[in-house]
Amino acid sequence: MILVGHSLGGYLAANYALRYPEHVQHLVLVCPAGVPKAPEDWERRWLGDKWSVRGQMFKVFMWGWEKGFTPGGLIRALGPWGQNLVYKYVANRFSHHGEGLSQREIDAFKEYFYSIAALPGSGEYALRHLLAPGAWAHAPLEERLHELRVPVTFIYGKHDWMRPEYAVRLCERLRAERSPSAPNDLSVEIIEDAGHFVFLDQPELFDKALTNVVRPYLTSDRERRQAAAYVAAGTDVHVAAEAMVAAQGSGQVAATATALQQAPTATSWGFAASGVTEHMPVTPDDAGGGTNPSPTSGPGKGKKG
CATH class of the missing domain: 3.40.50.1820 (Alpha/Beta hydrolase fold, catalytic domain)
Structure with missing residues (x-):
């Protein structure tokens, strides 16, 4: 295969x-x-000044990772705020590259990602055994x-x-x-x-x-x-469907067609x-x-x- x-x-x-x-x-x-x-100094790069806000947050993150806390666990613990967090992440993440997804696609992915995170944890608890913080593999x-x-x-x-x-x-x-x-x-x-x-x-x-x-x-x-x-x-x-509709409404169809050719x-x-x-x-x-x-x-x- x-x-x-x-x-x-x-x-x-x-x-x-x-x-x-x-x-x-x-x-x-x-x-x-x-x-x-993992580079030998990766913790120092991430930590920066250990007394800074970022440094203290990193220490909390490291502690949580070693104790088996997961992103899914955090989302479940936050209840409705966890759902909002996922929705904001998805909306932001899928609008940056290419021409973006349609709103219908983004809404579907919001539900998809949250549904996965909201379910009781299973395989996510193996993460810390495979990866160190920063997604560096142990092997x-x-x-x-x-x-x-x-x-x-x-x-x-x-x-x-x-x-x-x-x-x-x-x-x-x-x-x-x-x-x-x-x-x-x-x-x-x-x-x-x-x-x-x-x-x-x-x-x-x-x-x-x-x-x-x-x-x-x-x-x-x-x-x-x-x-x-x-x-x-x-x-x-x-190209998201909304982008083409907006271009047609603003009279920018020719410019949009040119952009499409520049794949x-x-x-x-x-x-x-x-x-x-x-x-x-x-x-x-x-x-x-x-x-x-x-x-x-x-x-x-x-x-x-």
């Missing part, structure tokens, strides 16, 4: 592939948690993924708080140990104008990045050609002995072979925050 995991699910998917590599054809880690080793993937012989692809939003440069660094190290075993193996896809929920911020670009990973495993040449043509085709920007892009990073090299977008001519396009001669540009 092709195993895809997002955020903490990416960390869990990687652990599954490490334990059962015979079950996994290709591992796709989308904005995964737990990739880098980081960069120290363990060299054991994996399954092809792996990373996908990030450019504005993801899970920083893609750690995946770039990891893939560089893995390339020094072994050659890629499949198309898109040891590659990092960075999607413009997207954050941690890249599949919501830029759904079509994410779909195309995933299709590009899947297409070498399709069973027929026809399916591979269709997948390659889809990946190479123009991309529609994800964000996905950047594919491959790795060579000299460092990181940028790959050109896939074209239909690549349909049968299932290989990455030829790299340009540009220097390493993969470290994007």
Whole structure:
């Protein structure tokens, strides 16, 4: 199977592939948690002045984390204020990247996220056993993924708080140990104008990045050609319905249409002995072979925050 995991699910998917590599054809880690080793001074960076308000809040947070308190537990304890907290977070979070979700979509996500948080806790109590505060893994993937012989692809939003440069660094190290075993193996896809929920911020670009990973495993040449043509085709920007209605009402339809044509892009990073090299977008001519396009001669540009 092709195993895809997002955020903490990416960390869990990687652990599954490490334990059962015979079950996994290709591992796709989308904005995964737990990739880098925690810097030795990460607590000092977060704490700052230990007597400041931030420093005292950090100490309370650390204490709560070690005692097993969770974000879900806090939301449940706050009652109706917890619901308001979730609603404000969702409304703020999904209006920053891409063109934003429609109000109907945002309302649905408010209910979805709160419904999850409001239920009695279960798996959330395992968090502190997997991650330290700051989402640093107790067993980081960069120290363990060299054991994996399954092809792996990373996908990030450019504005993801899970920083893609750690995946770039990891893939560089893995390339020094072994050659890629499949198309898109040891590659990092960075999607413009997207954050941690890249599949919501830029759904079509994410779909195309995933299709590009899947297409070498399709069973027929026809399916591979269709997948390659889809990946190479123009991309529609994800635009909330309200944005188009507002543009029509204000006479800005032409300007909005121009903005739609300026679609964000996905950047594919491959790795060579000299460092990181940028790959050109896939074209239909690549349909049968299932290989990455030829790299340009540009220097390493993969470290994007």
